[in-house]
Amino acid sequence: MAASLPVQAESTVIRLAGITKVYPMEAEIVHALRGVDLEIGRNEFLSIMGPSGSGKSTLMNILGLLDVPSDGQYWLDGHDVARLSPSEQARVRGRQIGFVFQTFELLPRQTARQNVELPLTYSGISGRERRRRAEEALERVNLGNRQDHRPNQMSGGQRQRVAIARALVQNPAIILADEPTGNLDTQTGHEILDLFDRLHAQGQTIVLVTHEPEVAARSQRIVRIRDGRIESDERVTARVPEGMASGG
Numbered sequence: 001m002a003a004s005l006p007v008q009a010e011s012t013v014i015r016l017a018g019i020t021k022v023y024p025m026e027a028e029i030v031h032a033l034r035g036v037d038l039e040i041g042r043n044e045f046l047s048i049m050g051p052s053g054s055g056k057s058t059l060m061n062i063l064g065l066l067d068v069p070s071d072g073q074y075w076l077d078g079h080d081v082a083r084l085s086p087s088e089q090a091r092v093r094g095r096q097i098g099f100v101f102q103t104f105e106l107l108p109r110q111t112a113r114q115n116v117e118l119p120l121t122y123s124g125i126s127g128r129e130r131r132r133r134a135e136e137a138l139e140r141v142n143l144g145n146r147q148d149h150r151p152n153q154m155s156g157g158q159r160q161r162v163a164i165a166r167a168l169v170q171n172p173a174i175i176l177a178d179e180p181t182g183n184l185d186t187q188t189g190h191e192i193l194d195l196f197d198r199l200h201a202q203g204q205t206i207v208l209v210t211h212e213p214e215v216a217a218r219s220q221r222i223v224r225i226r227d228g229r230i231e232s233d234e235r236v237t238a239r240v241p242e243g244m245a246s247g248g
Contacts, residue, residue, distance in 0.1 A: 012075075013173050013205050014040040014063065019072035019082075021058050021228075032058040033069070034228035040174070040207065045200040047208045047216035050225040059225060060209050064176050065093040077173040094119060098167025100177040104159045106151045106166075112138060113147040116166045123170075137165035140202075141195060157188035164195065168204075175199070177208045181215055193218045 021033040032055050040046055050056035061067035062074065065081060068089075074082040081092055106115045116134040125133075138147050141161040151159050160180060167175050177196070181189030193215065200206055200220075208219060216222045217236060224231045 011041050012039050013042045013044075013077055014038070014207075015073075015075040016062075017073045019059075019062060019069045019074065021055075021062065021067070022070045031228055033062070036072070036225075036228075036230060038223065038230065038233075040205065042173075043200065043203050043205055044221060045196070045206045045208075045219045046221045046223060047210055047219040048223050048225060049210060049213075049216055050231075051211075054225045055228040056209055056225050058228075060176060060178060060207075063174075063207065064097055064099060065089045094123070095170055096173045098170065098172040098175040100160070100163050100167050100175060100180045102179040102182040104151070104156075104163045104183075106159060106162060108151050111148050111150055112143060112154070112162045112165075115151075115162055116169050119166060119170050133169050134165070137169040138162070140168060140199070141165045155188070156184050157191055160184065160188075160192050161195065164192075164199075168199070174205045174207060177206065179210055180208065181210075181212075189215070 016036055016038040019033055019036040019038075020031070023030040023032060034055075036055075036059060048056050048059065058067065062069055065076075069082055072082065073080060076092065077096055079092070081089060084092065107118070110118075113131065113134045116137050117130045120130045120133060135144065135147060138144050141164050143158060143161050143165065146154060146158060149158075151162070154162070160183075164175075164180075180196075181192055184192060196206055196208070197218065206219075208215070210216050219236060221233070221235050223233045
């Protein structure tokens with residue numbers, strides 16, 4: 001068991017220390033993560049890259065409290081969350097982490113506003129307040145005029161914006177985006193990355209998993225993982241300016 005860590009500084013939103021993940025298989029033990037140490041500062045825009053089987057998906061799942069490490073410590077927004085019970089982790093996940101998926105994960109029969117309200121449904125928040133916060137989140141992603149449209153009435157880019165608004169509605173400590181441009185055409189993908197740029201400029205912490213170097217280049221920092229270990233951790237020296245890739 002890793003030694004106890006001091007509470008992290010206010011400028012750090014995530015701190016991992018000695019994170020390992022082992023999966024027992026029929027004929028072998030799979031070491032998905034092998035002692036990962038990582039700090040992510042508040043208001044950082046970071047990309048995680050790695051080949052298939054590198055451990056990046058396992059790392060993403062642990063960051064999102066969708067999986068638990070075999071060993072090590074995970075501090076999220078000042079709290080040691082690796083050893084919480086499943087129900088406690090679910091509460092933290094709902095309040096502190098916003099997820100954006102490649103496949104949008106929207107309910108087809110619900111309007112954009114109703115989809116965005118979903119994370120608030122079981123939080124004891126009044127219907128009026130849920131609606132206000134959902135409308136505010138949709139305004140942040142420039143979809144205030146589409147809040148009553150259903151997913152099949154919107155383009156792929158608009159559906160991803162709804163998914164981002166849903167991730168924002170709880171004012172999370174961090175947004176985790178898993179291949180968020182993977183199902184979009186090139187120009188629409190650049191527009192979504194422009195939106196992430198704007199959210200980052202407003203103070204949002206963003207961690208993006210991608211296999212595309214040109215997507216990772218839009219972030220401030222690129223962490224590459226291979227064979228369960230961090231292979232490199234580099235600052236991006238020349239970020240693509242907002243709108244340039246999409247011709248704006």
